[in-house]
Amino acid sequence: MNKVLMSGNNVIGEAAIRAGCRFYAGYPITPQNELTEYMAEHMRNAEGGIFIQSESEVAAINMIAGASAAGVRVMTSSSGPGISLKQEGISSMAAQELPGIIVNIMRGGPGLGNILPSQGDYFQATRGGGHGDYRTIVFAPGSGQELADLTMDAFDLADKYRTPAMILADGMMGQMMEPVIFKKPKPRQYPEKFMLRGAGGGKSKFIRGLLLDPVDSEAHNWKLARKYEVISENETRFEEHRLDDAKLVIVAYGTAARIAKGAIKRLRSHDMKIGLFRPITLWPFPEMRLRTLSATVKNFLVFEMSTGQMLEDVRLALQGYADIEFHGRPGGAVPTPAELANVIARVYEQKD
Amino acid sequence: MIIKTIFSGFGGQGVMMMGTSLAQSAMSKGCHVTYLPAYGAEMRGGTANCTVAVSDEEIASPVASEPNYLVVMNQPALFTFQNRVTAGGSILINSSIVEASPSRQDITTFYIPCTDMAQELGNSRAANIVMMGAFVRQSDIVPPEIYLKTLETIMGSRKKALADINRRAFAAGYEYVQK
Amino acid sequence: MAKIVFKHPESLKENIFHYCPGCGHSIVHRLVAEVIDEMGIRGITIGVPPAGCAVLAYNYFDVDMIEALHGRGPAMATAIKRCLPDRVVFSYQGDGDLAAIGIAESFHAANRGENFSVIFINNAVYGMTGGQMAPTTMLNQRSTTTPAGRKQSVDGYPVKVSEIFSRLDGAAYVERCAVSSPAGVNKTKKAIRKAFQCQLDGLGFSLVEVLSLCPTNWKLSSVDSCKYIDEVMSKVFPPGVYKDLTGKTGKTAEARP
Structure with a gap:
């Protein structure tokens, strides 16, 4: 594979498609628009690729949750204000143990802030961001090359731990062009038993998020916590x-x-x-x-x-x-x- | 050694293309490169600029607070960026459009009437390539043959007439400035 | 040999409904399950229950289900159907879910002509949270957040979902029914079947609005609730076919694994 000169936003898109991402939903927001546009252009040529420009960031995160449940590799992207809108959905994906990639190309905040590079979303990214006891795996690439490598790795880890993972970069990383070599992605390993594709002749499945029984709910929270502990032990970089x-x-x-x-x-x-x-x-x-x-x-x-x-x-x-x-x-x-x-x-x- | 260049002008003058073609050819030469465009609201209102850094080692910041070169395709670009240029740096000016001159004494200025020159060649849109000819000769960042080859790759080989005019535009700019 | 004239639908689990006595959800659940049975699509159906009274619908439907966040069912259903176009996908939504918090997702799914079906339960009140005003609460109707009745000047007008959604070019089939009478129940079942068929035929978005009773929050008996639907609700939300682009004949569903 040759070196190519690509903007960070495009690198993430290309790496995602190479890693087998076949569902992307997103809503325009600067400075990540090129990623949404890249997915619109290139999902068309990827076999089974689906691109939806959603009506909002809220819809986008729920779309990728649905596609993830259906067994597809999924991604959405946004910047600060849009990521805030996605938080309920990210929390829900963590609760429902749905893998998926959320890209945050950070801009200046708080509020609408500006569209310049910033790192003000660290708390939001690393503390869960939404409601409830959960975490997301957060990668912070430092170069175009790492954007490519870590995007691919993020898909693997999201699947491995059945949890949403985030690429946290900023406007500069998204806009800047650098030479990149795309590595060969690993084949996906995600058991069919976690996919919701119709019961066929067998037993029906359900994926839920509401656990009214406090015993069930606490057990589920501890299960997630143990998972996060395993991630903490094994996945720091x-x-x-x-x-x-x-x-x-x-x-x-x-x-x-x-x-x-x-x-x-x-x-x-x-x-x-x-x-x-x-x-x-x-x-x-x-x-x-x-x-x-x-x-x-x-x-x-x-x-x-x-x-x-x-x-x-x-x-x-x-x-x-x-x-x-x-x-x-x-x-x-x-x-x-x-x-x-x-x-x-x-x-x-x-x-x- | 790191060299940073800011390209600036009107949207539609091919300013971003000047930056990407330099970055791409420097990459082909084996250098570390970054290309950083102005984006979003900065791009509204018709101005465009981008920054290219070329280095023989890892590049820390793609931003040019003190660029070595400034390429100015319109008058506002000169006023916006002239004070940023590092002492001893160079400004290349499209003198077909820009009437003003830099006020600084500690820099070298080159005046290239690149829009007029491109018009004489039959395509005023090739003004940016005329300027790149001058820039490649002055800056010595990439050899002209590598730049031309990269340019052809970027433009696509199908448009033969375009490739031809680009080659001539580049040569005109290259010859115009004395080393 | 005794002839079976009535039995528990196969697509409905044996669990006992948690719904209040007289609640319309139980009726509509059964209707959806009967349609799934009759069309032989249990194995290829995926349901998306909402946040609201029907949040536990997966306890009852014996088909694959994924619970959506409040209002986001149509976004999820959109994605599931796009990824699995040969499955039958339905979202099951209440009035708050569809017409308040999730109006954007519902509206745009309809407008894109997403090829799934929405079962929309309109009981003019927020049931699960205890009887607050819904977007479909009628003028002068009392709720816990409109104690003096819904006032247009403060709360605006009830949202007429079927009327609005039928105007969207992406919608193929929109019908409003009521489960307040045996005839209404039969009509509702036919409408649900038609919506699923519309989906199998790939015609686009289908929505069945069901005027449904909530005796608990209406503070009426079940019988009076049915009367209330017929005499009051039906005047504001007239039942009928609002849009129908379905043909007379459709593909038959094949139960594929």
Whole structure:
């Protein structure tokens, strides 16, 4: 497979179709429109591919829930305000154990905010987002290549654990073109017993979300909780960059991590021992690895394009074993590596 | 070494295509590239711009806060972006349309009447390719033959007449600017 | 040999309905199940029950079912039918589900001409939550949230679903029936059958609105509830065929696994 130059939105669409996604429903919202358009164009050519421009984000998430129940690989996408509208449906998919991919190309918030890149939806993505006790697997790609790889992986994990998974990127990741190589997707493994396709001559099935009996309901919640525990144990992903001799570790994800890498490169040339810890899964958060790091590194700086959301997970992970500083740019502001380098240098000099 | 370029002009001048063709050809050469378009409401009202970063290593930020090159296809683009260009950088101006000159002294400016030149070649829509000829020669980011080959791939080989005029437009721009 | 003239439909589980005495849901459930039996489509039918009194419909229908969120049944049914075009898909919706919170999903599914059937129970009140105003609550009708009766100036008018949906180009068959009399029950069953047939023939969206009784929240006896449908409700929501693009003959259903 050759390298191709594609925008992030298109990469997600192409990776999804290659991974066997055959049902997409979505509603236009900037900065993810190219993904919806890509699916409209390319689902036509995929065997059995179905594209629906839904009447709302609410309808879209319920459509993918229905198609997922029917046994098809499904995806929807949106940005902040639309993702908020989908939350009831995401909660329901988690409850009904329906796999599916939700893409959030984050924009500035709160409210309508703006259409610039932001990381303000971290809480929404990693805390469940909707009502009730549940989690979604959240991937935070940091490059076009990762958008391709993680989109494919997300489908596999959503099936494996029968749960919705989210691709959390931002306007920059969605709009930016980068060279990408698509890997070969794994064949789908999803037992027919979970699919609702008519009873045939056999026993009928039902998929429900309402559990009026408190005993049933608690049992179901614990079942989900155990599943989330297994995911937490097995599916955390992260990248470590120049940590070997680092005295200060930047913790950042997605676009912020890219900028941090640029800043670190500048500072390293001035002999400052700075590294990067980049969570690739935001839920499950790689907290154990971060805690282990605190045995050798005592200074961390969390950098986010928000007022400080992942910061809370870093605090929980480090449990007071190390000092944590924070730098944030919310509301669609994207700092330059030079700006971030200045901030990091100030912190580094205080600690050194 | 990282080189960042902002292309800017009216919608319809092929500004985004200038960016994607540079990014694509730099990718063919084996470089790391990013291409970042302006999008959404920024695109309404008829202006367009995009940023291309080309580097021999991983690119941190696709945004150009201090671009090395600015390619200006209309007058508003000059006023919007001229102050961003890094000291010692270059501005390439479509002098057929842009009457103003940059106010800065610490940059090199090239005036290419690319719309007029394209018209002389018989297709004013090839103004962007004339400009790319000048840009490829000045910037030295990609060899002209790689750029031309990429351009043909992007445009599709079926439109022979178009490929021909693009080649001539590119050559005209390439010859116009002295190294 | 005794001849069986009446038996429990095969597509209905043996469970005892949780519905209140006299509730119309029990009647309509049975009708849907009888139609499924008679058409021989149990094995290829997928039902989408709503949030509302019929939320537990999967306890009764012996066909594959998936519970939808409040109002979102038509979005789910759209997707299921698109993915499995040779199945019979129906959503079962109440008046709040269809005409209030889920009006967008219902309207657009109809407008797209999605090839599934909606069984729409109109009892002019929110039953499960205890008798609040529904979008179909009639003017001057009392509910727990319109204690002095529904006032147009505050609450607007009752939504006439069949009238509105029949105007959409995507709708192939829309009929309003009432289960307040034996004749009405028979008519309703025929309408449900026609809706399913319409789907098998691939004609597009079909909707059967059923004026249904809710004695508990109406605070009437079952008999008086039937009278109420005939004498009051039917005046606001006249029964009848609002749209019918179905032909005289249709494909016969084959029970495929």
